[in-house]
Amino acid sequence: MSTLKTLNGNQTIAEAVRQIDPDVMAAYPITPSTAIVEAIAKFKADGLITGEFVCPESEHSAMSLCIGASSAGGRVMTATASQGLALMWEMLYIAAGLRLPIVAAIANRSLSAPINIHGDHSDTMGARDSGWIQIYSENCQEAYDNFIQAFRIGEDLKVRTPVLVGLDGFIISHSMEVIQVEDDDEVKKFVGEYKPVYPLLDTSRKMTVGPIDFTDYYFEHKRNQIEGIENAPPVIEAVGKEFGRDFGRQYGFLEEYRMDDAEICIVVMSSAAGTCKDAVDELRSDGKRIGLLKPRIYRPFAHQKIAEALKKMKAVAVLDRSSSPGAFGAPLFTDIRSALYDYEERPHIVNYVYGLGGRDIKVEHFKEVALKLEKIAETGKVEELYGYINLRE
Amino acid sequence: MKKETWKELTIGTINLDAGNSVKNLTGTWRSGKKPQFIQDKCIQCFFCWLYCPHSAILVEGDEVKGINYDYCTGCGICSVECPPKEKAIIMVKEEVKLAEGGAE
Numbered sequence: 010m011s012t013l014k015t016l017n018g019n020q021t022i023a024e025a026v027r028q029i030d031p032d033v034m035a036a037y038p039i040t041p042s043t044a045i046v047e048a049i050a051k052f053k054a055d056g057l058i059t060g061e062f063v064c065p066e067s068e069h070s071a072m073s074l075c076i077g078a079s080s081a082g083g084r085v086m087t088a089t090a091s092q093g094l095a096l097m098w099e100m101l102y103i104a105a106g107l108r109l110p111i112v113a114a115i116a117n118r119s120l121s122a123p124i125n126i127h128g129d130h131s132d133t134m135g136a137r138d139s140g141w142i143q144i145y146s147e148n149c150q151e152a153y154d155n156f157i158q159a160f161r162i163g164e165d166l167k168v169r170t171p172v173l174v175g176l177d178g179f180i181i182s183h184s185m186e187v188i189q190v191e192d193d194d195e196v197k198k199f200v201g202e203y204k205p206v207y208p209l210l211d212t213s214r215k216m217t218v219g220p221i222d223f224t225d226y227y228f229e230h231k232r233n234q235i236e237g238i239e240n241a242p243p244v245i246e247a248v249g250k251e252f253g254r255d256f257g258r259q260y261g262f263l264e265e266y267r268m269d270d271a272e273i274c275i276v277v278m279s280s281a282a283g284t285c286k287d288a289v290d291e292l293r294s295d296g297k298r299i300g301l302l303k304p305r306i307y308r309p310f311a312h313q314k315i316a317e318a319l320k321k322m323k324a325v326a327v328l329d330r331s332s333s334p335g336a337f338g339a340p341l342f343t344d345i346r347s348a349l350y351d352y353e354e355r356p357h358i359v360n361y362v363y364g365l366g367g368r369d370i371k372v373e374h375f376k377e378v379a380l381k382l383e384k385i386a387e388t389g390k391v392e393e394l395y396g397y398i399n400l401r402e
Numbered sequence: 403m404k405k406e407t408w409k410e411l412t413i414g415t416i417n418l419d420a421g422n423s424v425k426n427l428t429g430t431w432r433s434g435k436k437p438q439f440i441q442d443k444c445i446q447c448f449f450c451w452l453y454c455p456h457s458a459i460l461v462e463g464d465e466v467k468g469i470n471y472d473y474c475t476g477c478g479i480c481s482v483e484c485p486p487k488e489k490a491i492i493m494v495k496e497e498v499k500l501a502e503g504g505a506e
Contacts, residue, residue, distance in 0.1 A: 014492055044479050207416050215420035222415070225405060232408035312447035 011189040011256065018146075018181035021188055022088065022114045022154035022174075023048030027057055028196040029160060030082030031112075032203070035063040040126045041178035042116035046088055060084075068093035072100035072111075079109035082208025082217050084160070087111065090178055091118035094132040098139070104171045105140025106234055107219055108206075110163035110179035111171040114156055115139075115307040117279070117330075119366045120176035120385035127367020128178035130279070133307075134331040134340050140234060142172040142241055143307040145263075145278040149186035152176040154258055155305075157191075160200045161248045167240040169206060177330075179367060191256055199255055241309050262311040264303040265318055267293060271300030271340040273382040274319060274356075276345060278304050281370050283362065288375030299379055304341070312348035319349065322356040323386035326378045328398070330364045338395055356384050363398035374398050428456050432476035435493040438467045441489035450480035450491055 016024060022045045026034065036046040048063070053062040061078075065071050068089050079085045094115055122130040133143055142162060146152040157173045163172040166183050172309050176182055191199075207216060222230055225380065246261060253259025264282070267289050268274065282303040292299045302318055304311065319325050324355030327346075337343055342360035349355040361378060363370045378398065385391055405418045443468055450468055451459040451466060458474040462468045468492075469480075 106415060206413070207418075214418065217417040217420055219415055226411075229406065229408040229411055233411045233413060236408075237413070303453050 011191045013187055014190045015185055015187050015191070017044070017183050017185050018147060018149045018152045018176045019044035019116065019183070020048065021149045021190075022156050022176070023052070023277055024190055025153055025156045025196070026086060027052050028168040028191075028193045029084075029086075029157070029200050030058045030197075031060050031086045032062070033061045033075070033078035033085045034087065035065060035071045035078065036087045036089065037065060037068045037071045037093060039068065039090050041128070041182040042088045042090040042093070042114065044119050044182070045114055045116070049088075057294045058071070067158065068096040069100060071103065072097040072393075075111045076100060076104050076107065076109060079104070079111050080107060080208075081210050082205035084164075085109070085111045086113065088114040088116070090116040091120055091126075091132045093391070094136060095120060098136070101136055101139040101141060103219070106230070108169040108234065108237055109171060110169055112156070112159045112163060113171070113173040114152075115173050115175045116178045117175045123317040125366040126178070127179050128182075128280075128330075129365050130175070130330040130365065131332070131365070133173060133175050134333075136173070136309060137340060140170065140238060141308065142168075142170055142238060142245075143175065144172065145175045145305060145307060146177075146181060147280055147303065149176075149181055150185070150188045150258070151305075152181055153188055153190070154260065156251060157196055157200060158248050158252055158260065161251075161289070162241060162244055164203065165241075165244045165248075166204070166206070168237050168244050170237040170241065175279065180280040188378050189258075195255065199252070238309050242311070245306055245309075247320070258307065262304065262306045262314050263318065264301075264305060266301040266303065268300035268302065268318060270298055272298040272323045273301045273379065273386055274302055274322045274325045274339065275328060275375060275378055275382075276302045276304065276315075276319070276325060278307065278341065279330065281328065284370060284372060285375050288372040288379070292376065292379050297379060297383070299382070307341070310344050310348075312344070315345055316348040316352055316355075319356055319358075320352045321346070325356045325358045325380040326361055326382055327358065328361050328363050328378070330362075332362050332365065342395075355387070357395065358387065359391055360395045361398045362396075369398055370399060377380065427472050428475050429458075429470075429472045430466045430472060432471075432496065434476065434496055435478065436471065436476050436496050437469050437474065437478065437480050437491045438494045439466075440490050440492065441467075443488050445485055445486055445490070447485055449483045449485060453479050455479065
């Protein structure tokens, strides 16, 4: 039996950590993820968890510690955000290259300068080529559910790849919500016992981890690494289904909201998708044929599923909560536009950057986007390929 | 040396063939100069053995006996560290044929 609890996003992650009780938790506190780390420290002090909790001198050290502990053969997690994730940057690539299934909760926050503590996706988008699986959460319940599934996905023997779970800073991390917390035993059973692969603590075997590769081996090892994340899609699907069977909330790569007979569509990830659903409902009651597509998994990118969902639309707006200065649109947009390239039948597609540094996005803003999409669908002309929402022009 | 394809490699860069760097003949990197060992000048201080970055000093029993050119890169550290006024290791023009194999 699950229990209804009133928790904020950080507390839901902490609750999952307590239930899973990883062998090693290493983290350095940074807003807005600090409360996760505080809660873990308290669990440890109160004797509610048996794993080791370490608070080293920086996030770079925290990720280094995770890499060491994971190589040793432990189940490992961390939590961070923004500059903290940025400071982990070189170690993120090493975790992925060594195929260590570390799980990180990221309370998504903007990057300096200017310094800002509020929510956007600049931090995790900056890590998008690091080789980590990326899952984005719409609300506290999804953050909890995604975090539990992350262990199963990353630890799968064919995948063995680190996973990060994003929850929008403050909007989710600090917002209270009534969520279903599953029984400790059920969560433990779902996640299962950790099976280390080539643990360093197995002294019966001599081996080297992370050796230098010259021109003759680096490329093969990188290709070998890529295979892990490419093996992830069927595992993500299976784990999402199993989660649905056990706990009643099923997950896949995407959520399609009122897309059946839609002609125009907004694509948006994370918490803004929740607001967008309200906008879609209001627009639908006005007779507008609009839908929402919410990608849940950003890496590996479900290019085919997304393209199939969007190809019949007349006009699509992709909303990015990060910018990619100098690029042809922000990350989600360039991925989706590229995914549609091979389709003869494809929609007009535009990109809007929103919510940088925690700037609010409301129902009215989604309605403005819908108006623009209607015009594009009607005229077949795109006047503004790339724009900004709720920005003082 | 046969090189594995990406599918044949162990995941996570793990090398289960520990100690296989012995197959990497670093002597192939040597060019220009090589150290020459002069036994009767040697005071058996083992400085060359201690400082050599590639463990290329040959030791038999308790005595330094020469240089292993399969691994010597010709860096010259042994010659610099050799303490006697008349050094027991001097750098001379490379004449030996380079060892074969090692990394590309």
